[in-house]
Amino acid sequence: MDFLTLLPDFSTMTSQVFIGLSRAMILFMVAVGLTVSIGVLRVINFANGTFYMLGAFTAWSIAMWVGGTAGFWVALLVAPLVVSVLGLVVEAGLLRRLYNRPRLLQLLLTYAVVLLFNDITKIIWGVDFKTIEVPLKGFVTLFSNVSLPSYNLILLASGPLVAFGLWFFTNHTMVGKITRATATDREMVDALGINSKKIFAIVFMLSCYLAGLGGALIAPTTNIVVGMGITILVNAVLVVVVGGLGNIWGTFLASIIFGVGESFGLLIAPRFAIVFPFAIATVLLILRPTGIMKSVW
Amino acid sequence: MLRVENLVKSFDGFLAVNGANLTVHEKQIVAVIGPNGAGKTTLFNLITGHLVPTGGKVIFKDREITGMAPHRICHLGISRSFQLINVFPQLSVFENVQVSVLSHQKKVLNMFAPAQKLVVEETYNILEKVRLADKAREKTASLSYGDQKILEMAIALGNYPELLMLDEPTAGMSPEETKATIALVQELAKKEGLTVLFTEHNMNVVFEISEKIMVMQQGRTIAQDLPDMVRANKQVQAAYLGEES
Amino acid sequence: MLNVFSKLTKGQFFSFKLLIIGIVVLILLFAPSYLSRYYLYLVTLILVTVLFATSLNIPLGYGGLLVLHQATFYGVGAYAFAIFLKQGTLPILPASLIAPLIAAAFACFIGWICVRLRGLYFSFLTLAMGQLVWAIIYRWYNFTGGDDGIHAIPVPDFLRSGSSVFYTTLIVVLISLLLIYIIVKSPYGLTLQAVRDNPQRCESVGINIRNHRLIAFVMGGFFAGVAGVLFVLLERSVAPPMLFWTKSVEVLIMVLLGGMFTFLGPAFGAVVVIGMMTFFGIFTEYWLLFLGSIKILLLLFLPQGVLGYIEEMMAKSAKKIEKGEERGYAQG
Structure with a gap:
């Protein structure tokens, strides 16, 4: 058999890359929330995947309640906000007590939050999976014979928008600058009379907002189930480490590597596609243990 | 016994040690002195393998040990204490010393004998030498600062070194403690036939016990001589007094 | 309760602990005669988990290595054993010995790569590599049965009854715990x-810390593999969730809940967690909710673990007594 016939043609490959990229953007949104909370709060927040799941479920409820195609767009605006308010509750109730505790304890306590919300989700939404209709139907032709589902364009655009927004926030707004200062030296910021507690709460809400946004965005393209939080969490944690702990652009790059890697995996050995992100993470961590970009730690 | 030749260490372009030279003969007591930031502790870390030199050589007993792993250098006969207290806080005083004795006797991979019953006599011997035997069963954290510094030295003795390196053995001690510690170091050197290399900021101590002094300034060796000669050295005076010679 | 402890000296503590362990073992010895089938199964599962949790504590509690994916070795041991039996390549006895060795070999490979990294990076590499093993097993249908797992694993007739599985498990777990105890009390365990506590100082006294850590990691992998073999005897099936990351977190919580700086803490944590799961499972559909909240509260308020807390209290009162006695002696 001719070996070349085994390889997919160019257009399949290109559209696969774009699908991979759009998945990467969602992964980025969850991962960047983790990265920000690691960079500023120094807490590895395993509950971030849970906020992603809650974003998806909340979006579903809002979309159902409003109804029609408009329902989803309303949900996309409102659901992340709802999730970030929930995040504030968790921060004030639990996370605030964790900031100076041993790391293992932080990991496990945020994981306990995962368990808690998994069950609350089951109580509220039940155990059956939910779906939202794709708000943008049809395909767009990118060039010659490469086409992509229209909705993926929105996903593709969202990642760079979020990355740019975060960059603008940390470099060009007062709160962002204080946040960066807090990340480097909390005592100093406190000494300047700035309430770092408030900054921490804002940062945590922001990371929950991003996770919620990721969940709402992915909702129309997937089955919304309770386990989705943990699945993305494992990948997001690895993305954050591979990208360099606390480095936003590193996280962005690592997300792309993971997303595109997985979609190539789908082409080469579809059955073993889920192996690829872990294999990539392992190889990258062996080659560059502290991440591909500079870690803030 | 120990020869350091033109040792260089740079941290991202900053030369912490830049041309250090030192010769230590057997059974000598040698001091390394110099103003703060002269690179004394870095020199120690380069000799014991905690840092890998950028250039130069370290030769111990006619064998080049430059850049060797610390645990291997230790087994060749060099052991050291640290400037800041660096003990095993969760272990008892006895266990602190026992760890290094076990390591010296290459028993650290023994998995089936009860540790409580091994090298007990040797460990007590060392604790008696440094006069900590009556505190053997105490938790390390309950010791006074001075005693912790002594324990720091006792751990190093557990390796039965030929060359004992002490990084500021009396730092932070009261005058009485300093006196006792210095007497102890002299006594050990004599009785055990140890070669001692130490850094110290207390000049009285340095001139009292050392047979040779090496002076460092900005990472460089500027003098290496008998105490009296060093005292008379213009360059050394300049380094300490901040004057041009 | 603490008043009782405060009357004991340090030596008596040890005998007291031995007495409690003796009583527990004695009660366990007759378990099949008074427990129903379900509860006997449950006790056996607890015993398996006790060994699993204790295996994690070798690198974690004694070695200070934050291993994030111990379930890998539990799963590899179980899968290796299951595949040997299912394919009939090996009789049960050699299979049960070689399976943990395969788990140890995996630990040796993964550990060899991971111990080069420090702190959290070590932890995350164990996570990545563990998930890699999971993903491969999850999809390698021809060899591991993929996401279906392997079921109806054949075992010899003498291992078909609940009580024979229970006794086998009890004996193997007790021997393993004894071995681990001997190891942590040996010169290796002390070092x-x-x-x-202080890796830098250890290097200066001549200990090869990478080697020491790797050995701890491999031993943890070996005993996790033994627990995996016992799990197969009990369930006669394996499936990928047993080496998914959440399993590792579950066992980490057990170790932390019980107390990672005490030898029996992880075992105690395993009993508490599985006990709670059963208890809440009977009474409510949403047991995770209770479990999650109880875990949060316990971890927040008893960070040294339940057994760690008890020991601390016991040690405190003992110290008071000892000091008091000394003083009395000096005065007399």
């Missing part, structure tokens, strides 16, 4: 704790 491993020294490496945990």
Whole structure:
């Protein structure tokens, strides 16, 4: 058999890359929330995947309640906000007590939050999976014979928008600058009379907002189930480490590597596609243990 | 016994040690002195393998040990204490010393004998030498600062070194403690036939016990001589007094 | 309760602990005669988990290595054993010995790569590599049965009854725990704790810390593999969730809940967690909710673990007594 016939043609490959990229953007949104909370709060927040799941479920409820195609767009605006308010509750109730505790304890306590919300989700939404209709139907032709589902364009655009927004926030707004200062030296910021507690709460809400946004965005393209939080969490944690702990652009790059890697995996050995992100993470961590970009730690 | 030749260490372009030279003969007591930031502790870390030199050589007993792993250098006969207290806080005083004795006797991979019953006599011997035997069963954290510094030295003795390196053995001690510690170091050197290399900021101590002094300034060796000669050295005076010679 | 402890000296503590362990073992010895089938199964599962949790505590509690994916070795041991039996390549006895060795070999490979990294990076590499093993097993249908797992694993007739599985498990777990106890009290165990407390100093006294850590990691992998074999005897099936990351977190919580700086803490944590799961499972559909909240509260308020807390209290009152006695002696 001719070996070349085994390889997919160019257009399949290109559209696969774009699908991979759009998945990467969602992964980025969850991962960047983790990265920000690691960079500023120094807490590895395993509950971030849970906020992603809650974003998806909340979006579903809002979309159902409003109804029609408009329902989803309303949900996309409102659901992340709802999730970030929930995040504030968790921060004030639990996370605030964790900031100076041993790391293992932080990991496990945020994981306990995962368990808690998994069950609350089951109580509220039940155990059956939910779906939202794709708000943008049809395909767009990118060039010659490469086409992509229209909705993926929105996903593709969202990642760079979020990355740019975060960059603008940390470099060009007062709160962002204080946040960066807090990340480097909390005592100093406190000494300047700035309430770092408030900054921490804002940062945590922001990371929950991003996770919620990721969940709402992915909702129309997937089955919304309770386990989705943990699945993305494992990948997001690895993305954050591979990208360099606390480095936003590193996280962005690592997300792309993971997303595109997985979609190539789908082409080469579809059955073993889920192996690829872990294999990539392992190889990258062996080659560059502290991440591909500079870690803030 | 120990020869350091033109040792260089740079941290991202900053030369912490830049041309250090030192010769230590057997059974000598040698001091390394110099103003703060002269690179004394870095020199120690380069000799014991905690840092890998950028250039130069370290030769111990006619064998080049430059850049060797610390645990291997230790087994060749060099052991050291640290400037800041660096003990095993969760272990008892006895266990602190026992760890290094076990390591010296290459028993650290023994998995089936009860540790409580091994090298007990040797460990007590060392604790008696440094006069900590009556505190053997105490938790390390309950010791006074001075005693912790002594324990720091006792751990190093557990390796039965030929060359004992002490990084500021009396730092932070009261005058009485300093006196006792210095007497102890002299006594050990004599009785055990140890070669001692130490850094110290207390000049009285340095001139009292050392047979040779090496002076460092900005990472460089500027003098290496008998105490009296060093005292008379213009360059050394300049380094300490901040004057041009 | 503490008043009782405060009357004991340090030596008596040890005998007291031995007495409690003796009583527990004695009660366990007759378990099949008074427990129903379900509860006997449950006790056996607890015993398996006790060994699993204790295996994690070798690198974690004694070695100070934050291993994030111990379930890998539990799963590899179980899968290796299951595949040997299912394919009939090996009789049960050699299979049960070689399976943990395969788990140890995996630990040796993964550990060899991971111990080069420090702190959290070590932890995350164990996570990545563990998930890699999971993903491969999850999809390798021809060899591991993929996401279906392997079921109806054949075992010899004498291992078909609940009580024979129970006794086999009890004996193997007791022997393993005894071995682990001997190891942590050996010179290796003592120096491993020294490496945990102060790696830099250990290097200066001539200990090869990488080697020490790797050995701890491999031993943890081996005993996790033994637990995996016992799990297969009990369930006669394996499936990928047993080496998914959440399993590792579950066992980490057990170790932390019980107390990672005490030898029996992880075992105690395993009993508490599985006990709670059963208890809440009977009474409510949403047991995770209770479990999650109880875990949060316990971890927040008893960070040294339940057994760690009890020991601390016991040690405190003992110290008071000892000091009091000394003083009395000096005065007299």
